[in-house]
Amino acid sequence: MNESKIILKKSLGEWFNMMTAGGYRVVGPVGQDGQIDFEPVTSPDAVRFDHVQTNNSGKWVMFPRYEAMMRFRLSGKEVQAGEIPPQAPPTVLFGAHPCDAASLATLNAVFTWDSSDAYFEPKLANTTIIGLSCTKGDSYCFCTSVGGGPGDTRGSDVLLTPLDGEKFLAEILTEKGKSVVGLAPQLFSAADGTSKEAALAKIPARFNHRDVTAKLPSLFPKEDVWKEQSLRCLGCGACAYVCPTCSCFDIQDERDRYTGVRIRCWDSCGFGLFTLHASNHNPRHKQSERWRQRVMHKFSYQPERLNVLGCVGCGRCSRSCPVDMNLGEHVAALAEIKV
């Protein structure tokens, strides 16, 4: 596999046409500066190639903000329930940066952990990722601290690296990638050993994630550390919702007296209600405990139990945080603590 080709920027339109004609929904980064997000697109003209990061991740393609799973109707003592089958249209997620592509491994590990998630899996199976290497980053990016990089191929089916304004190196990495390239093979020419390295952004590493993972269990009881970091945290869900790997959801019945629909919606460990028990006991009563959970989950529990990191270093949580909670900075600070 792993074949490299060249595609010209001016050929992308035709490739998009072939993908659309081939039955794919194409989703890519569109919008104005400050408000760029993954949305369905029909032409590369609308697609942004020059941004550092979208506001929201593209995880909604596999894990939407809300998703109806069942309808029910009560009549007398009878309950009629009908499943709502998952919607999994064949989709190309175009222009996902390597951090976002890497996040699929984390989502997949969660959603296939002990049983296969009937709503996630078909969407992942029907999604092809055409990644886009990063030629620039900002101070919030820390992919290189969590095992990734601006040209990392993990998770992508095809990875495009802009070589100049005119052409891309296309690394064809999987069977799915071969299929979408195969829709318009005439647009791809030989790469002749062209390297992408010179085009890639330089993202300095801030910490060593293996050291952090090893150290976190001993930091868990240090309440002052977590309290100090989270004093300014407001307890909203912005960080979790913009995060490409956060996968927590809540199941709700939206109903009137006789009919209803069962929906799962994104949820966040930042909320006080998140772990509130019916008894009114809350094992994470304080915001500092919820902040600790967020860090532990990503850097300790998930590596330990699922063998994946829960963070890809995209920096969205920190860019979106209303009070400048900076995950990269705080994890780097944790790495510095002597235990």
Next chain:
Amino acid sequence: MNELQQTAKDLLEKNAVAVVIGYGMGSEPSLRRAVFVRKPDQAPQLIFDESCRQNLAFYVLKPEVKALGKAAVVARTPTLRTLLQLATENQITDESVVALPVGNGSVQPLTNFAAIEQYLANVPRGFTAQEQQELAAIKSKTLADRWAFWKSELSRCIKCYACRAACPMCYCSKCIVEVNQPQWVPVPSDMLGNLEWNVIRAMHLAGRCISCGSCADACPAHIRIDLLNQLLATEAMQQFGAEPGLSVRKDYALATFKPTDKEEFIR
């Protein structure tokens, strides 16, 4: 050390307060973040400039911050007004918090509500020219255009509740969106759920919102929810003469009635 830093240092040295809630350097040179200064020698961390926008009154109510002891809070005008409105709503008691007013040069600690009232009496009120312009622009739209505008704005809402979290007046220990027996507000961040949430929040703040803008600043989707609040603030002002946060009064607009009110249903 500037006057703010010196004042904070003095308060901490005299043990007049246990913590000074202020602004310090953030992740980027242009960013500021809340800092909680507890030692006199940390006072130089405090910064005040135009980038300091968050309404720090939020932290006066946050349990973890309350646990640190009596606080002094670096206060722009909206923060001062928030403190008086919180007092009006019995959320803070007199002399329990020190306000450090910034904005007109001198940082003279205001140690009780009367002092804050007096200070605010000399501060210009009302919306800025830009705010008035934005409000007028929305109001001049036809009903259909206004609906289209809000539909488009609210379609970006992901229901992260950062607006609520950043708002010092959103202090309910159990918010309506968290009541699920019965479920009042649809949970999904779909059109209905987003509309209901944002409208309910705006209605609940009508006559109480002091228009600090922290909700819109906090929104990761950059939705101008502050405009909803400002529109209702204008209404509350016109209909009831309600101008919140100027004094500790117990008769704020949506929680009082008078026998002389013109509405029939209230009799």
